[in-house]
Amino acid sequence: MENILSVQNITKKYPGVTALDNVNLDFHKGEVHAIIGENGAGKSTLIKIIAGSEINDSGSIIMEGRKYANMHTRLAIELGITIIYQELMMVPELSAAENVFLGSPIGNMGLVNHKAMRAEAAKIFKSIGLKTDPGKKVKELSIAYRQMIEIARALSKNAKVLIMDEPSAALTEEDVEVMLGMVRKLKENGVTVLYISHRLDEVLRIADRISILRDGKYITTLCTKDANTETLIQYMVGRSLGETFPERESNPGEVVMEIKNFTGNGVKDISFSVRKGEILGIGGLIGAGRTELAQLIFGAVIKNSGEFFLGGKKVEIRSPSEAVKLGIALIPEDRKQQGLLLEASINENIGLPVLMRYSRASFVNYKIIHALSLKQKDALNIKTPSLSQAVKNLSGGNQQKVVLAKWLAAKCDYLIFDEPTRGIDIGAKQEIYRLLNHLAQEGKCIIMISSEMEELIGISDRIIVLCEGKLTGELQKNEFSQSKILAMASGLV
Numbered sequence: 001m002e003n004i005l006s007v008q009n010i011t012k013k014y015p016g017v018t019a020l021d022n023v024n025l026d027f028h029k030g031e032v033h034a035i036i037g038e039n040g041a042g043k044s045t046l047i048k049i050i051a052g053s054e055i056n057d058s059g060s061i062i063m064e065g066r067k068y069a070n071m072h073t074r075l076a077i078e079l080g081i082t083i084i085y086q087e088l089m090m091v092p093e094l095s096a097a098e099n100v101f102l103g104s105p106i107g108n109m110g111l112v113n114h115k116a117m118r119a120e121a122a123k124i125f126k127s128i129g130l131k132t133d134p135g136k137k138v139k140e141l142s143i144a145y146r147q148m149i150e151i152a153r154a155l156s157k158n159a160k161v162l163i164m165d166e167p168s169a170a171l172t173e174e175d176v177e178v179m180l181g182m183v184r185k186l187k188e189n190g191v192t193v194l195y196i197s198h199r200l201d202e203v204l205r206i207a208d209r210i211s212i213l214r215d216g217k218y219i220t221t222l223c224t225k226d227a228n229t230e231t232l233i234q235y236m237v238g239r240s241l242g243e244t245f246p247e248r249e250s251n252p253g254e255v256v257m258e259i260k261n262f263t264g265n266g267v268k269d270i271s272f273s274v275r276k277g278e279i280l281g282i283g284g285l286i287g288a289g290r291t292e293l294a295q296l297i298f299g300a301v302i303k304n305s306g307e308f309f310l311g312g313k314k315v316e317i318r319s320p321s322e323a324v325k326l327g328i329a330l331i332p333e334d335r336k337q338q339g340l341l342l343e344a345s346i347n348e349n350i351g352l353p354v355l356m357r358y359s360r361a362s363f364v365n366y367k368i369i370h371a372l373s374l375k376q377k378d379a380l381n382i383k384t385p386s387l388s389q390a391v392k393n394l395s396g397g398n399q400q401k402v403v404l405a406k407w408l409a410a411k412c413d414y415l416i417f418d419e420p421t422r423g424i425d426i427g428a429k430q431e432i433y434r435l436l437n438h439l440a441q442e443g444k445c446i447i448m449i450s451s452e453m454e455e456l457i458g459i460s461d462r463i464i465v466l467c468e469g470k471l472t473g474e475l476q477k478n479e480f481s482q483s484k485i486l487a488m489a490s491g492l493v
Helices: 043-051 073-079 096-100 114-127 143-156 173-188 200-206 229-237 290-298 320-325 335-339 346-354 366-380 396-409 426-441 453-459 482-489
Strands: 003-014 017-028 032-036 058-063 066-068 081-084 161-165 192-196 209-214 217-223 255-264 267-275 279-283 305-310 313-315 328-331 414-418 445-449 462-467 470-476
Touching (some): 003 043, 017 043, 017 192, 017 209, 032 043, 043 073, 043 192, 073 081, 081 143, 096 114, 096 143, 114 143, 143 173, 173 192, 209 229, 229 426, 255 290, 267 290, 267 462, 279 453, 279 482, 290 328, 290 414, 290 445, 320 328, 328 396, 346 366, 346 396, 366 396, 453 482, 462 482, 470 482
Parallel strands (some): 032 209, 081 161, 161 192, 279 445, 279 462
Antiparallel strands (some): 003 017, 255 267, 255 305, 462 470
């Protein structure tokens, strides 16, 4: 088949890290080509170089037969290369049509022709099967529809190569089906799609070919018909992983956390308890109130009513700082925005919750904090050349470990994990699962919110399910089943 895009001998180095090492790849015209690998394999760096938002140190990019030493954003767009990042670039207050033509509105003499933009947007929407009013504000649309509008924007720029970075990360299963249908339409229209995803089942369904990177190196490219999940995992991690969920003997102790009639932040009259050494899973559909409940427990939002008991004693938590003093930690769903200071070092992030504890007369004892950080780095196997490395340069899995490390350094005994493995590859997921098991065996009280059904069932000792802000059911380990959880999540029981 005809190559539309190639990368030749691409190398990119950051301080202490070789992100890409002499990578060569060809992409065919009109194919869906998946790029997979563990966090830190080099996927994000590669697509940024192709899209022009990062500059390679050496090598070249060939687009439709023309060679370029490197790419920059404007040139990439002119050549028909467009990228849709995991964090969507949209203006919520503007209409769908205005977002499609953001930065390049239709008009004349400095005047925007809104009617023409809506008409042109409607044509693009129709071509990809998107059924929404071009005049509707983006803030009124679901994540899935916003993503489709990003695709429409790419097509408005005559995209020949569309790069999709973790396109299904924030979507429901139903929305994923719609999105995959749109990808197939793009392929039918001759667009080449570079599809980056950690969801291997999804990759096997949508891709024509799959390329694997490991530790910045190109490993191989497979035709999807010749691949399966086990083969892909072996290429990704260089070994067989065995069972996805490590076994653990569960022996929960006494009740150490009790929530009674919590109401507020979108949840209503919720009651449950958690035992020492137990992993309590919280299931539910998007919008069920799981994250909102976690925010109430952590004091990020003050409850309207209800009682909270820790170790049998009634407590009132009015802020996250009060929660931390009581030993409660929240590992948030959005680690980049809410869990980390990306520009700061690993050492600074881990030391943040204990700064006051190890300060005297405005002087911080950095020696103790460094020792704490080093201990957590070794305990959690954080892969980094140095504790002075900026957190933004770590892989997603290692960033998640840094969030956990800072709370373990603060000696928190009550840990709330909100989507602990979102955006993390399968190898790093297993490390997180082992850590969760180890923490439970140490006697920590763990609450785990997850949208991944297999993860929820595979890791939890007990599961409670929410629907529209209410608790609709509870399941013991021997009662776990996807059908029961979905029925409760849908409010059918």
